[in-house]
Amino acid sequence: MFCTVYPLIDAVGRVLPTSPRHGMGWDGALLYDWVEGMNEKHAILYDLTTGHELMRLHHAHIDSVRGGAVFVRGQRMVYRGTKSKGEPREQVWWCVPIQVATLVRAEREARASGNR
Secondary structure (H helix, E strand, O other), X not given: XXXXXXXXXXXXXXXXXXXXXXXOXXXXXXXXXXXXXXXXXXXXXXXXXXXXXXXXXXXXXXXXXXXXXXXXXXXXXXXXXXXXXXXXXXXXXXXXXXXXHHHHHHHHHHHHHHOO
């Protein structure tokens, strides 16, 4: 699913504003699937232009679908240092489908930056 993801809970557990005007969203391709070798589902957001992983939720599940948007709940790993094991923090994503015009604009910008 091509969407803009707005995290609704930050890394320390504070509730963030739910309006797209207030929250910083990331455009990307959202993949929601089982992880090979593990008995859990992950929600992974990939960058539209580079294909790199932007964010990942462990133990993800779909909370609800409202007005075409999907709410995904899971745990985001927070690392405090290079040798940190990582601490799971509860997080909710609000995933809003991207309009076709936005995808076309992103594709044009990707081509323009690649030709320089």
